[in-house]
Amino acid sequence: MSNxxxxxxxxxxxxxRLAAPREEHxxxxxxxxxxxxxxxxxxxxxxxxxxxxxxxxxxxxxxDPGPPPDGGLTAWTQAAMAHLVLCSTWGYISSYGVFQxxxxxxxxxxxxxxxxxxxxxxxxxxxVGTASGRATDxxxxxxxxxxxxxxxxxxxxxxxxxxxxxQLILAQGVCTGLGNGLQFCPTMSLLSTYxxxxxxxxxxxxxxxxxxxxxxxxxxxxxxxxxxxxxxxxRVLGFVMMAMSGTAAFFLKQRLPPRKSGPLIxxxxxxxxxxxxxxxxxxxxxxxLYFAFYYVGAFGRSIIGIPYSDSISLLMVMNGIGxxxxxxxxxxADSKTGPLNTIIxxxxxxxxxxxxxxxxxxxxxxxxxxxxxxxxxxxxxSLFPATLASLTTDLKKAGVRMGMCFSVVSVAxxxxxxxxxxxxxxxxxxxxxxxxxxxxxxxxxxLTLMAARVAKTGFKFKVKI
Numbered sequence: 001m002s003n004x005x006x007x008x009x010x011x012x013x014x015x016x017r018l019a020a021p022r023e024e025h026x027x028x029x030x031x032x033x034x035x036x037x038x039x040x041x042x043x044x045x046x047x048x049x050x051x052x053x054x055x056x057x058x059x060x061x062x063x064d065p066g067p068p069p070d071g072g073l074t075a076w077t078q079a080a081m082a083h084l085v086l087c088s089t090w091g092y093i094s095s096y097g098v099f100q101x102x103x104x105x106x107x108x109x110x111x112x113x114x115x116x117x118x119x120x121x122x123x124x125x126x127x128v129g130t131a132s133g134r135a136t137d138x139x140x141x142x143x144x145x146x147x148x149x150x151x152x153x154x155x156x157x158x159x160x161x162x163x164x165x166x167q168l169i170l171a172q173g174v175c176t177g178l179g180n181g182l183q184f185c186p187t188m189s190l191l192s193t194y195x196x197x198x199x200x201x202x203x204x205x206x207x208x209x210x211x212x213x214x215x216x217x218x219x220x221x222x223x224x225x226x227x228x229x230x231x232x233x234x235r236v237l238g239f240v241m242m243a244m245s246g247t248a249a250f251f252l253k254q255r256l257p258p259r260k261s262g263p264l265i266x267x268x269x270x271x272x273x274x275x276x277x278x279x280x281x282x283x284x285x286x287x288x289l290y291f292a293f294y295y296v297g298a299f300g301r302s303i304i305g306i307p308y309s310d311s312i313s314l315l316m317v318m319n320g321i322g323x324x325x326x327x328x329x330x331x332x333a334d335s336k337t338g339p340l341n342t343i344i345x346x347x348x349x350x351x352x353x354x355x356x357x358x359x360x361x362x363x364x365x366x367x368x369x370x371x372x373x374x375x376x377x378x379x380x381x382s383l384f385p386a387t388l389a390s391l392t393t394d395l396k397k398a399g400v401r402m403g404m405c406f407s408v409v410s411v412a413x414x415x416x417x418x419x420x421x422x423x424x425x426x427x428x429x430x431x432x433x434x435x436x437x438x439x440x441x442x443x444x445x446x447l448t449l450m451a452a453r454v455a456k457t458g459f460k461f462k463v464k465i
Contacts, residue, residue, distance in 0.1 A: 065255055068196045074253075075194040075202070081248040082206035085187045088244040089152070089180040090381075091213010092237070093121050097297045097315040098221045099172070101308060102230070104298065107165060112421025114165075115294055117173045119417045122290065124177030126410030129185035130265060133403025136186040139258025142249070148182025149245045151175055153238055160234035183245065189402045192389040193255050200339050200386045204330025207382035211326055214319025216240070222312045259397075266400050275391055275401070277452035278340075279408045282384055284445030285347055287412040288354065288438030289380060291420040292373055293318065296366075299431055304366055314367065318374035325378030330386055338464040339387035340453055346379035347446035353377075354439035358432050384409075390465070416441075 069075045096118035103114045135144050155175030162168050188206065195202045217237055224233040270276045296318065297311030306314070329346060333339040353373040360366050385402065392401045416438075423434040457463045 068194050070196045070198055077251055078191055078194050079202040079205045081251045082187045082191045083209040084244045084248040085183050086206055086209030087213035088241045089184050090210035092217055094210055094214035094293060094319050095217040097294055098218050098312050100294055101297045101311055109165060111298060112418050112425060115417040115421045117168050118294060119414045120173035121177040123410045123414030125181040125184055126406040126413055128178060128181035129403035129406030132182050132185045133189050134400045136189050137259045137400055141186050141190055141254040144182050144186050145249055148179045149249060152179025153242055155179055156238035156241060157235060160231045185403050185406055188385045190254060198334060199389055200330040200334040203386040204327050204382050208323050208326040211319050211323035211378060215316050218312050218316045222309060265404060269401055269404060273455040274452050277448055277455055278391060279405045281445045281448030281452060282409050283412045284441050284448060285380055286409045287416045288441035289377055290417055291434060291438040294417045296370060300366055304363055306363060314370050318370040321371050321374045322378030325375040326382035329379040330382055339383050339390050340465045343380060343383040343387055344446055344449050346376050347442055347449060349376045350380060351439050351442035351446060354435055354442060358435045
């Protein structure tokens with residue numbers, strides 16, 4: 001087959017128009033080469049051309065989409081849709097304090113055993129990040145998202161029918177946790193591929209969905225639970241989540257081409273000292289972070305003596321003020337300091353607040369603690385994926401590397417609140433042991449993050465990272 005005939009065949013399909021010149025360049029042929037050198041290579045051209053026909057792939061399908069748009073309608077739409085995903089997933093999880101209080105009262109169970117339901121949710125949300133993140137890199141974002149939506153909603157509606165502890169474990173803990181995980185990690189890794197310089201603020205917009213959901217869902221429970229009961233209240237939550245997730249699934253769109261090859265776990269990432277120390281530091285942070293969200297209402301009722309309705313309002317304020325804590329730190333990280341530099345002081349301040357909680361003895365002091373801790377702990381939660389994304393230079397590996405760190409943190413989220421509950425039991429209902437443990441864990445997390453920064457930049461202070 002001559003070069004002319006190859007070009008003639010390729011004119012029949014626009015997807016192959018550039019194939020012959022590209023292959024000629026690859027095998028050392030150009031337009032100024034002698035005719036005899038062109039005729040010596042037809043078999044190679046023919047095999048390459050026929051292989052494209054048989055595989056049904058074109059050069060266009062492998063085209064690099066280029067650098068992130070870092071703005072524009074499409075990119076900011078992805079940020080808005082990610083906001084809805086986190087409102088539906090993390091907003092529901094952040095509201096578990098209202099369920100914790102209800103279950104302890106009506107199921108006659110200990111706080112430690114009930115907290116396993118919420119901890120299991122967070123554990124599975126993070127733990128499946130490795131698999132769902134790798135699936136996103138492989139081009140399976142939309143199927144994974146839709147499966148996650150189904151499991152999430154199925155778990156919520158089964159929760160509305162649950163009357164036993166083991167039923168709550170399966171429905172709200174396992175099923176909802178898996179569904180949330182199949183939505184959260186893919187969405188965050190997808191969003192990071194649309195931004196470069198504005199990535200931190202985009203992730204902050206997405207993370208603020210947790211704060212919005214943390215206000216919406218407790219407010220629904222507060223208003224509906226006394227009038228329509230537990231079952232229908234949870235079903236209303238499910239319908240709200242369905243509207244949010246359905247809208248997001250329609251607009252979210254994967255930008256990068258699939259990375260078909262590559263391991264499920266990239267163990268070589270842990271050879272990077274900064275990445276390893278960051279994972280360890282965030283494990284320690286999340287080990288103590290959710291203690292206050294789960295137990296601040298129970299503390300208010302048992303130690304301060306506030307009514308159940310006020311304990312829900314307390315959680316709503318803690319989540320609601322987190323909206324500021326999820327946006328401003330990310331904006332500062334984008335424009336001034338960098339995410340790793342920003343998350344370190346937020347970690348230490350949150351640790352100090354947990355230690356200070358041991359001195360709270362009045363209603364006013366409890367409200368002040370809830371506001372300040374809600375503000376700074378929200379900064380940790382929103383900067384966590386933003387910092388992780390900044391440590392990944394190859395965006396095609398964003399999903400698997402983000403998922404691996406999520407899986408590490410999942411163990412902390414699983415064991416943290418139940419451990420705090422056990423310490424409260426050891427203290428015969430006093431919260432001091434649990435408060436000292438959670439504060440110390442987050443202080444060690446802050447020190448580890450400082451070590452990660454030194455490993456990245458050395459002892460240079462004026463470096464944006």
